Amino acid sequence: MAPETRAMQADDTANPGMLWVQDGAELFARAPSPGAPACAGCHTEASLQGVTARYPAWDAATGRPVDIEGRIDLCRTRYQGTTPLAREGRDLLALTAYLGHLSRGSAIAPPDDARLAPARAEGRRLFTTPMGQLGFSCAACHDENRGRRLGAATIPQGHPTGYPLYRLEWQDLGSLERRFRNCLTGMRAEPFTPGSAEAVALTLYLMQRAAPLAVETPAVRP
Structure with a gap:
């Protein structure tokens, strides 16, 4: 930023x-x-x-x-x-x-609830599995190439600390699901249905991955 x-x-x-x-x-x-x-x-x-x-x-x-x-x-x-x-x-x-x-300033801390384990595991699978016609995974950008450049933009670690956030590119506030939709479309993959089990599972994994970073909502991003 x-x-x-x-x-x-x-x-x-x-x-x-x-x-x-x-x-x-x-x-x-x-x-x-x-x-x-x-x-x-x-x-x-x-x-x-x-x-x-x-x-x-x-x-x-x-x-x-x-x-x-x-x-x-x-x-x-x-x-x-x-x-x-x-x-x-x-x-x-x-x-x-x-x-x-x-919640701004609170440390991200998803519940330590065994009932969430299958969804969290599914979220990790979605994050690391290549998808779409381009065969990219979320991890290929946000883990393996974080800090490098994609065009004019720096690739972030993909932590969902500020959602819903205002993105200058959108000139609008948007949810994490909107970010998923943008990424999946860019990968030429089928976007998740809003509120679907896949979207919730990936959100759960990303929140666990981001812990204990602080909530920044409403964040501003490029």
């Missing part, structure tokens, strides 16, 4: 992602429909500090791991009596940015 990009991320008055954080705070405090409880009716800001650093996590009712977006939608359907939010839609990005901002 250039010094200018780092400075933009560090200054909340200059970080474009803070616009989504503000929207998320309003959604958190507002009931999604008449008669339904608001998120703030069950949760306080203090109770949610660090929560993003602990996802994906196991959901006992469905018997599967869920990412933070999935947890928000389960809360909506179970406790607020309303419909899930669209993946990559403005409202879900805003709520996840708000929760991520509450």
Whole structure:
């Protein structure tokens, strides 16, 4: 990251992602429909500090791991009596940015839960397996060639510390799934279905791989 990009991320008055954080705070405090409880009716800001650093996590009712977006939608359907939010839609990005901002500075620490082990192993397999017509793997770039150049860009280690983040290339806030979609498309591979088991498994592995780095949401990237 250039010094200018780092400075933009560090200054909340200059970080474009803070616009989504503000929207998320309003959604958190507002009931999604008449008669339904608001998120703030069950949760306080203090109770949610660090929560993003602990996802994906196991959901006992469905018997599967869920990412933070999935947890928000389960809360909506179970406790607020309303419909899930669209993946990559403005409202879900805003709520996840708000929760991520509450967790900013917390060390990433996915749960030490044996039930997550199969999904974590699947995420590692997806990260290291060549995919698509070009036969690239995530590890080929982010492990084997980190720090080198791909065109004009430096190849990062691929740690998901700042999602959802504002990418200057997008001129928009985007989720980690959007980054997956961009990478897979570039590899000429079939993108994951939003919210799929594959996407959650890869997210779980990447969060474990990034521990104990700190949450940076909303990060700014080139």
